[in-house]
Amino acid sequence: MIQILSSITPLFILLFVGVLARLLKIADLEWVKVLNKFALYLGFIPLMIYSIGHADKASITNTKLILVNFGVILIIIFATLIVTKLLRMGSETANAYILGIFFGNTAYLGLPFIAALYPGSEGLISVHIAIYSVLLLSIGTALVKCEKLTGASCVGISKKLITDPLLISIFVGFFLLYFDIDLPKVIDEALRLLSSSLTPIVLVALGIFVGQKMEFNKDFLHAGIITFCKLIISPVLFLIAWKVFDFGSDFKISILESAMPVGIMIFALADVHGLKKQIVANAVILSTLASCVTLTILAALVQ
Numbered sequence: 001m002i003q004i005l006s007s008i009t010p011l012f013i014l015l016f017v018g019v020l021a022r023l024l025k026i027a028d029l030e031w032v033k034v035l036n037k038f039a040l041y042l043g044f045i046p047l048m049i050y051s052i053g054h055a056d057k058a059s060i061t062n063t064k065l066i067l068v069n070f071g072v073i074l075i076i077i078f079a080t081l082i083v084t085k086l087l088r089m090g091s092e093t094a095n096a097y098i099l100g101i102f103f104g105n106t107a108y109l110g111l112p113f114i115a116a117l118y119p120g121s122e123g124l125i126s127v128h129i130a131i132y133s134v135l136l137l138s139i140g141t142a143l144v145k146c147e148k149l150t151g152a153s154c155v156g157i158s159k160k161l162i163t164d165p166l167l168i169s170i171f172v173g174f175f176l177l178y179f180d181i182d183l184p185k186v187i188d189e190a191l192r193l194l195s196s197s198l199t200p201i202v203l204v205a206l207g208i209f210v211g212q213k214m215e216f217n218k219d220f221l222h223a224g225i226i227t228f229c230k231l232i233i234s235p236v237l238f239l240i241a242w243k244v245f246d247f248g249s250d251f252k253i254s255i256l257e258s259a260m261p262v263g264i265m266i267f268a269l270a271d272v273h274g275l276k277k278q279i280v281a282n283a284v285i286l287s288t289l290a291s292c293v294t295l296t297i298l299a300a301l302v303q
Helices: 002-023 029-053 063-086 091-102 110-117 122-145 151-163 165-178 185-196 198-210 218-245 251-258 264-268 277-302
Strands: none
Touching: 002 110, 002 198, 029 122, 029 165, 029 185, 029 198, 063 091, 063 122, 063 218, 063 251, 091 122, 091 218, 091 264, 091 277, 110 122, 110 198, 110 251, 122 165, 122 251, 185 198, 198 264, 198 277, 218 251, 218 277, 251 277, 264 277
């Protein structure tokens, strides 16, 4: 437990720096937008290319692990859809549940958190980020936008997948790895340096966002339920899969990624995809704060 705490405490200190900057009015939500753009285009893309390109080929091409991840996440998505239909929730509230419960902060918090626990696992973590991103941009988006898939929606989803910079960088990394292509040393070093800037930037940005005032209204109960499902129910399902399928140590990353707090990207998508923004905002803040405890406990359990 002490080793785990020593690994993750610096991450939460960075998170607190962002919260403090917000409380002292040094930074506001405009900072979050700028830092997030930097992270996406100048942090995540180099990191995906560098980490996958330098990864062990066998460890990130585990088909069984990938398929089980897809399977468990799909169960979570469609179970949430069915429950919201049975409870006759309004579409904005239901959509917040559907995306909020399955899509977590797999990249912003998941990557630095898990990499601190398991050094050298960045390549496998990138695969998990790709799984969640593909499901968010495809099935997740389709479910909240329409009752059934149409030709037009499939075309739109396909375009988003093809042009998404995060997914493109993942494919580039796999291309380099599969064909054993080594980039020139100067380019490789530049990618490494940009990648190293990612962790402090995204954690401070997340802290700035978390530092905003949470509104305790009727939507807070929904946010609490989403938080409970995201931080408790989801990892329990992955723990069950771990025991049933008798996976090795690689599946620990799957379990930890499933327990990440509600993804901040969901808040950015709230307007576009018809989600109740207040529910999503409260869920992001509440789940991020609660994850300081739940992730520490879960990390100890899977060790």
